[in-house]
Amino acid sequence: xxxxxxxxxxxxxxxxxxxxxxxxxxxxxxxxxxxxxxxxxxxxxxxxxxxxxxxxxxxxxxxxxxxxxxxxxxxxxxxxxxxxxxxxxxxxxxxxxxxxxxxxxxxxxxxxxxxxxxxxxxxxxxxxxxxxxxxxxxxxxxxxxxxxxxxxxxxxxxxxxxxxxxxxxxxxxxxxxxxxxxxxxxxxxxxxxxxxxxxxxxxxxxxxxxxxxxxxxxxxxxxxxxxxxxxxxxxxxxxxxxxxxxxxxxxxxxxxxxxxxxxxxxxxxxxxxxxxxxxxxxxxxxxxxxxxxxxxxxxxxxxxxxxxxxxxxxxxxxxxxxxxxxxxxxxxxxxxxxxxxxxxxxxxxxxxxxxxxxxxxxxxxxxxxxxxxxxxxxxxxxxxxxxxxxxxxxxxxxxxxxxxxxxxxxxxxxxxxxxxxxxxxxxxxxxxxxxxxxxxxx
Amino acid sequence: xxxxxxxxxxxxxxxxxxxxxxxxxxxxxxxxxxxxxxxxxxxxxxxxxxxxxxxxxxxxxxxxxxxxxxxxxxxxxxxxxxxxxxxxxxxxxxxxxxxxxxxxxxxxxxxxxxxxxxxxxxxxxxxxxxxxxxxxxxxxxxxxxxxxxxxxxxxxxxxxxxxxxxxxxxxxxxxxxxxxxxxxxxxxxxxxxxxxxxxxxxxxxxxxxxxxxxxxxxxxxxxxxxxxxxxxxxxxxxxxxxxxxxxxxxxxxxxxxxxxxxxxxxxxxxxxxxxxxxxxxxxxxxxxxxxxxxxx
Numbered sequence: 001x002x003x004x005x006x007x008x009x010x011x012x013x014x015x016x017x018x019x020x021x022x023x024x025x026x027x028x029x030x031x032x033x034x035x036x037x038x039x040x041x042x043x044x045x046x047x048x049x050x051x052x053x054x055x056x057x058x059x060x061x062x063x064x065x066x067x068x069x070x071x072x073x074x075x076x077x078x079x080x081x082x083x084x085x086x087x088x089x090x091x092x093x094x095x096x097x098x099x100x101x102x103x104x105x106x107x108x109x110x111x112x113x114x115x116x117x118x119x120x121x122x123x124x125x126x127x128x129x130x131x132x133x134x135x136x137x138x139x140x141x142x143x144x145x146x147x148x149x150x151x152x153x154x155x156x157x158x159x160x161x162x163x164x165x166x167x168x169x170x171x172x173x174x175x176x177x178x179x180x181x182x183x184x185x186x187x188x189x190x191x192x193x194x195x196x197x198x199x200x201x202x203x204x205x206x207x208x209x210x211x212x213x214x215x216x217x218x219x220x221x222x223x224x225x226x227x228x229x230x231x232x233x234x235x236x237x238x239x240x241x242x243x244x245x246x247x248x249x250x251x252x253x254x255x256x257x258x259x260x261x262x263x264x265x266x267x268x269x270x271x272x273x274x275x276x277x278x279x280x281x282x283x284x285x286x287x288x289x290x291x292x293x294x295x296x297x298x299x300x301x302x303x304x305x306x307x308x309x310x311x312x313x314x315x316x317x318x319x320x321x322x323x324x325x326x327x328x329x330x331x332x333x334x335x336x337x338x339x340x341x342x343x344x345x346x347x348x349x350x351x352x353x354x355x356x357x358x359x360x361x362x363x364x365x366x367x368x369x370x371x372x373x374x375x376x377x378x379x380x381x382x383x384x385x386x387x388x389x390x391x392x393x394x395x396x397x398x399x400x401x402x403x404x405x406x407x408x409x410x411x412x413x414x415x416x417x418x419x420x421x422x423x424x425x426x427x428x429x430x431x432x433x434x435x436x437x438x439x440x441x442x
Numbered sequence: 443x444x445x446x447x448x449x450x451x452x453x454x455x456x457x458x459x460x461x462x463x464x465x466x467x468x469x470x471x472x473x474x475x476x477x478x479x480x481x482x483x484x485x486x487x488x489x490x491x492x493x494x495x496x497x498x499x500x501x502x503x504x505x506x507x508x509x510x511x512x513x514x515x516x517x518x519x520x521x522x523x524x525x526x527x528x529x530x531x532x533x534x535x536x537x538x539x540x541x542x543x544x545x546x547x548x549x550x551x552x553x554x555x556x557x558x559x560x561x562x563x564x565x566x567x568x569x570x571x572x573x574x575x576x577x578x579x580x581x582x583x584x585x586x587x588x589x590x591x592x593x594x595x596x597x598x599x600x601x602x603x604x605x606x607x608x609x610x611x612x613x614x615x616x617x618x619x620x621x622x623x624x625x626x627x628x629x630x631x632x633x634x635x636x637x638x639x640x641x642x643x644x645x646x647x648x649x650x651x652x653x654x655x656x657x658x659x660x661x662x663x664x665x666x667x668x669x670x671x672x673x674x675x676x677x678x679x680x681x682x683x684x685x686x687x688x689x690x691x692x693x694x695x696x697x698x699x700x701x702x703x704x705x706x707x708x709x710x711x712x713x714x715x716x717x718x719x720x721x722x723x724x725x726x727x728x729x730x731x732x733x734x735x736x737x738x
Contacts, residue, residue, distance in 0.1 A: 089700060092485060113486050193589065196573055204595075205683060262572035264595040264684045270571065279573045399486050406701040410507075413685035417597060 042074065044335045048103035049080040049094065051087040052322055057356050061343075064352070068342045075335050077103075095119040098329050102336040106152040106325040108143050108396045114325075115146045116399055121326040122149040126337045132345055132362065139391065140361040143321045146397050152325035153344040156358025158286035159319045160210070161378050163293065165281045166303040176305040180215055183282060183308045184250055187258025190281045201280040202259035204416060205267040209408035211284060212251050213238075214317075218310030219247035221390065229316065229392035230433050237437075239430040247310070248415075248422050255416050264416055286320075288357040290375045304378040306389065317382060317389045319359070400436035407432055478709035485703030498710035507686045508694065508711070514601060515670060515690040518608070522669050525609040527662060530616020537617070538624045555614035563678015566607040570594050570679070594680050597687040604688050608675050615665060623657035624650065659730045666726075667719060691715050 050061060058081045065077045082090040088110060094101055095114070106114060114120045127133045127150065136153070144152045162183070164176055172190060177183040187199020203211065217224060220243050223232045231237055238244060255264070260279065263270070275283040276296040283289070284307075293302055309315040324340045326333055342348065346362045353360040354370055359379060365371070366380065382389040395401045408429065415425040482494045502508045533551055537544060554562070569575050570593040578590045593603040627650055635645050673693035676682065682689035682697055689697065691711055698708040 092703075096485070096488070116486070117488050196590070198573075205681070260573045262590075262592040262595045264592075265680060274573060277574060402486050403702055406697075410683075410686055413683055417685055419685060 043076055044074060044332050045076045045078060046102045046332055046335055046339060047078050047080065047100050048324075048339070049082070049087075049091055049101060049105065051084075051091060051105040051107055053081045053084045053087055057352075060352055060355055064343055064348050065339075067348075068339055071342075072338065075339070077339060095327065101327050102330040102332050103324055103339055104327055105155075105322050106144075107322040108320045108394065110402065111144070111151055112146055112397050112399050113402055115149075115151060118328055120151050121328045121330070121333065122151060123153070123326070123337075124150050129337075130341045132341070135346065135362040135364045136344075137361060137363050139319045140321065142393055143319055143396075144323055152323040153340055154321040154323035154361050155343065155349065156323075156353050156356065157319045157321040157361060158288065159317065159359055159379055159382070160214075160284055160286055161307060161375075161382070162305040163275065163283040163285060163289070163302055163375075164305060165275075165278075165301060167301045168281050176303070177282075177308055178305075179313075180218060180247075180250060180308040180310060184254045184258060187254060187282060191258050196279060198260045198263075198274075198280045199258035199282060200254055201266075201271045201275045201283040202255055202263035203266050203268070203271045204255070204264035204409070204413055205270075206409065207267060207405060208412050209405055212248060212408070212412065214307070214315075215251055215310075216244045216247045217316040217392070218308070218314065219243040221310050221314035221316060222312050224316065224392070226390060226392045228395070229318070230395045230398075231437070237430045237433040239426045239433065243311075244426055245422060248426060252416060252422060264413055286357075287359060287376065287379065290357045304375045306378055306382045309388065313388065315389050316392050318392050318394045320394065321358075321361075323361075395436075398436050398440055400432070400439060404432070404436075475709045475712055478705050479713045481706045481709075483704070483706035483709075485705065494706075498706050499714070502707065502710055502714070507689065508691075510686060511689040511691050511694040514688065515692075517601060518605060518690045519666055519669050521605050522608045522612060523662060523666050525605075526612035526665065527616050527658075529609070530613045531620050533613065533617040534620035534624055537621055551617055552614045554611055555618070557611075559611065559672060559674030560678045562607060562611050563675045566603075566610075566675075567594065567679050570603055570607075595684055597684060600680060600684065600688045604676050604679050607679060608669065611675060612665065612669065616661060619657060619661045620654060623654040627653045663723070663726055663730075666722070670719065670722075671715070691718075 048065075050058065058079075062079060065079060069075065069077060080090075081087075087105075088107070091104055092110075092113075095104075095117070104120070106120060111120070140154045140157060141150060143157065144150055144154055162177070168190060169176065169186070174186050174189065175182075177186050183200070190197065190199040192198075216238050217229060220232060220238050220241050223234070223241060223243075224238060225231050225233050229238070232241060260274065263274070266274070271283065272285065272289055272292060274280045276293060307315045307317055324343060326336045326340070330336055344361065346360075346364055349362060350360045350365040350368060352358070353365065354368075359376075360366065360368075360371070370376070371380065395404075411420065411425055411428050414420045415422060420428075479498055480493055480495060481491060482497070483491050537548055537551075569577050572578050572590040572592045572595065575593075577593065578587075581587045582590070591599060593599050631649050631653070632645060635649050640648065670690075671692050673690065673696045676688055676690060676693040677696060680688045682693050692715065695708045695711040695715070698704045698711065702708075
């Protein structure tokens with residue numbers, strides 16, 4: 001087939017390619033350890049991944065990282081920013097495959113899962129060396145902890161409040177609702193399908209469990225176990241009380257009589273879009289929508305109110321958040337911690353909170369005038385009335401919480417469509433959490 | 443003799459890189475997937491990975507959602523394929539004869555094929571939106587409806603709506619493939635038919651159709667498999683909702699991974715899908731007499 005010279009030539013070419021591949025493969029795996037003869041100091045490369053990505057937030061984080069690198073010339077940071085929808089999956093896959101990764105954005109939703117699989121490093125031993133740790137709020141620490149151990153430093157906190165169309169309410173002569181019952185009644189009153197106007201920006205798609213869970217918790221407020229808020233003081237789940245049935249009936253009424261029928265599928269985007277485009281009057285959301293509302297709606301047409309309360313005049317509120325943690329397999333933990341303390345410093349964190357619309361993690365920052373007025377004021381007002389707005393920690397420690405959103409969404413949709421009854425749905429939810437507790441204590 | 447053996451060794455050596463790549467990136471993941479189908483493999487708890495026999499399959503076949511996804515898959519493939527093919531064929535027949543602006547028109551028709559399925563899902567999701575969507579708005583303006591339809595939220599409408607989006611997506615494929623086949627029909631066959639006094643229907647049945655039949659068989663076979671396997675449009679449009687009424691097998695598989703982290707169950711669904719596809723292909727090739735396939 002081939003002449004001898006040709007064959008020899010090709011064989012040597014093949015060998016050359018293989019040798020080249022092998023040497024480059026070896027040298028690249030040595031990259032981090034090889035002393036750099038060019039500079040005096042060893043340059044450490046930190047690989048960092050974020051989860052709650054959005055173009056504007058990524059730009060803010062990148063600017064902070066650049067500042068950090070200018071101050072620390074021996075540390076180089078590579079930021080990975082996957083699209084938001086796939087980010088958590090990407091992080092999970094990278095962790096499972098032990099790919100090089102030093103700093104990662106851990107979320108309240110997945111911290112238990114990461115701790116369970118031993119992916120993240122506890123930070124308690126590191127915090128002693130950080131002078132700003134003293135002003136980190138208790139809520140921020142609580143969000144980031146699993147069983148007394150701190151696993152990340154939040155980069156911002158999220159807390160829900162009620163956004164409403166001030167102009168519509170004034171026109172209809174309705175006051176801003178204080179209780180859930182008032183909210184539902186106002187929603188029904190404002191609904192006029194012929195005009196394509198509805199009361200409530202309902203969310204039946206991804207993230208649907210937020211409203212029914214807090215509604216039921218508000219109705220259970222006198223019986224609830226604040227430290228384990230999916231359960232009552234008597235040990236049963238929050239879905240096992242008679243109040244839960246009343247609350248869920250109200251929730252179904254809110255959808256059927258006061259919300260767009262289409263909203264059974266809606267997620268975050270549609271829910272916010274319906275409010276900004278003048279389809280709905282009420283929206284329960286985190287402060288990160290403040291910027292969107294400010295950009296898309298006329299001033300004076302919208303305002304904020306505290307979370308609605310239950311029949312006993314109390315509401316259960318919780319803060320959520322995400323933040324920076326260190327992977328347990330990182331080889332540059334000290335440098336990673338240095339980066340985290342820089343990003344979490346009062347200056348950097350307050351700046352991110354202002355630009356991105358989150359609650360800052362340092363108590364010193366709330367004195368800033370920016371957070372004393374407008375839509376942020378309601379959040380502070382809620383914090384200042386701890387007897388009415390009872391703070392609880394969401395069930396992030398339960399591995400079962402990871403799947404709860406999907407389970408609640410699907411069974412909730414079946415209930416709203418009338419395929420299953422309110423009672424059967426409560427039974428199902430009750431069983432899910434009873435099992436979650438049993439699995440946890442195994 | 444020695445030369446021959448040397449040559450063989452050389453050929454094998456040359457093939458080795460390709461074979462190794464194929465093994466690593468195609469066969470290993472495939473086999474791993476089959477193994478996972480028999481494991482309890484949930485990402486939330488990797489400390490508890492173990493073999494559980496056919497348990498994943500048993501759970502799947504007892505799950506109403508899985509059974510619903512099976513029937514939905516059948517509807518999804520049958521209606522999507524039928525309408526994509528019929529409309530694609532009509533367009534190809536229209537585009538066969540040259541007319542002014544044909545190139546531009548062709549460009550518009552083939553455009554959908556250049557978009558990603560996920561993106562198409564997102565676009566149609568806003569179009570179908572009952573409060574803010576353009577479809578409801580148009581229907582109301584024309585006066586066809588007086589109350590808005592929840593295309594994606596009403597279980598009676600949801601499956602038809604995702605199929606409509608999928609039909610729109612796939613028409614271009616048939617139009618492109620069938621137009622190419624039509625253009626290769628020799629002109630003298632039509633001349634001969636003209637001399638025999640055949641009308642246009644007769645010409646289509648006796649000349650055009652037999653000539654493009656191999657292409658039709660090959661494209662419909664391929665397309666059915668793609669439609670069956672492709673969850674992107676459903677993922678973007680409804681994500682299987684409301685209440686799981688629009689899941690097909692592939693979107694349900696994706697759902698198990700993304701929202702449940704349950705790789706074992708997802709793999710079991712994947713293996714079931716492979717089984718269905720093998721049966722389908724054997725049946726299809728048998729019915730359509732396979733020797734005609736291939737030369738398109």
